[in-house]
Amino acid sequence: MSAMVDDDDISLPSDDELEEETTEVAEEEEVARDLSSTEVVTKYLEASRITNLALETLIPHIVAGAKILDLIKIGEALITKSLDKIYNKKVNGKPVLKGMAFPVCLSVNEKICNYTPLASEAPEDGLVAGDMVKIDLGCHIDGYIAVAAHTVCVSSQGTTPELPGPSAGTVCAAAHNAMLVAAATIKAGNTNAQVTTALDKVCEAYGVKCISNVRMHQMKHFVIDGPKEIALRAPNVDEGEERVETCTFEENEVYCVDIAMSTGEGKGREGTDRTTVYKRNVDQTYKLRMKASHYLLKAVTDNFPTMPFSLRMVSDERQAKMGVKECVDHNLLSAYPVFNERDGVFVAHYKCTVLLMPGGTRRVTGLGLPEYFTTDKVLDEENRKMLEEIREKEEKKRKKAEAKKKKKKKAAGK
Template identity: 40%
Template structure:
């Protein structure tokens, strides 16, 4: 009996190992799926940026990004009917001191962009559960003859430089996640990383994986953060947010519209509208974040989500703010750690021709090998 039990256990372990490898970056098909999702994300991000203009409504930009992602993901892996594809992060457009996750409903009052406002665009796509996300910051009306200057320019440079340096620190077994956290603080210099924001490891159908990098943690968050290093065949979404203020999150009554299914909570919903909504959300989006704007009947979605959130079936992506008068910049890239090096598959280069800023990394404790120079793939 002992021998038989051992045989079953070993067989199960072999099956698990094969399954893990099948979903790992060691599998060329997995890399291809990440890369195709990334191509879509980069292309859509460029088009949304091009549409950021004075008098354009934020809701229009969110609809544009989501529509383009759905259109383009539908055109890949068409023969493989079992391959799920679509939005991995609904398009969020967060302006000035709004930090993240602003994706208004069609029934909400319109928010119209004004010249000089700082606009953060955050979106993502997946193919077969393999996620690529990106975020970029622009200023409405900026041009070669009307450049971004002063605080806006400096906080954009701080966020972009911190993201690029963070990516370089993902080299396998070289740095720990908390060393990256400390580096982000040093690069920020005169600006503050938004407190307790996380960059996540990515895995199949998991946008917020096990390993994390935290920026500007409080004492409680610092002590609770699991220490880790980075390994070959891992994927990460590196998400950096910097503020001209203190980096503190301010509660505001803006409606939450972006949610994600919680993996490990089971609850029997009592209200029929809630059951219908939850079933629809899971069948359409699985474990990926989604927006209530994606439902034709917004009123029913707004009613149905309440019980789901109250009992933990859905995780809310709250709309967060810095204090009034401050500016928040965000840059996010998806990075694959491969045997040949780091591959940055999403994220657009910063258009330095639009920025007038002399900010440089001056802290001598920041290693020269993570200091900044322009690049896209490495």
């Protein structure tokens, strides 16, 4: 069982303190780029705070009638505005880079992930009560990345959502609990195979399947898809699924715990929706021929040199659409396709960021499971005990935070 570090163990500094720490770090000849540096930890925590805030702000707007593109703009505006408030002093004459680490995606019903439409192609119709919406987003500060995903059910404004079927509650409870189990299992000394085995038990207990082509990744400085991977389930080599090399987790590493589950076959397929999310392959070069391709590559190099982005974020959408194929064909850009399950299948997606601190694993992003996602399924004993320990710790943390808030309020009233 992994030791989960209390959120109060490391307090977030004020904006002034953040700027002072940034200046002090600039004076050092060598700067640690992992969690052994308190400055790096602080940046991860700040990015995580903003990522969670974006989810919390966006969720109340996901109601019947709301349009997907409008919701995406709300999330991205919140992240941009929050980042604008911190780390604004230059370091060695250069600004601290910060921004989206993953564009806001809203994937509805059978769509699993990566749906963030262009302005010219966004659905005109609003969401409908009972729709299952997967939110996926992230940001970074100085290349230190925090990502999260969350699943909600659309309700009429001011009402409790009515689930489209009991299986919807089951798959969401399964995916959320699987995220907690995986986060607790990712600790120094354990292997990725142990995480996959734990997830197999969750799927068996709930009668659902992990999406086979989703992977969890290590994250590093300016790298969202790091070298160490974790498979959600054992690959079926006969069907062309690639094996994941066994790896051991180490202290001071950071991981994205990415869980997608369905009540169907657990196979993500590319649908008819346009792929709009891409990432620059920084180690690849090619002499492009098309003017539109040159335009797109320059826009990416200037604005999204290392992180995933959406073509929607490029100023000239027409040029971006024209130039993207040549860039992808010559491996200058990697695509994040919109994956779908079969129609009528319920899909859940939850994601969090974990830091492998010296004192244990710390989950820094991700929200709690909405109360309306209920199920009569029961986890296996080992994972059930693990979840009980996690929830007990989180309850203690919540009470500690409330007591601290009351004490602070009382002191301010004197």
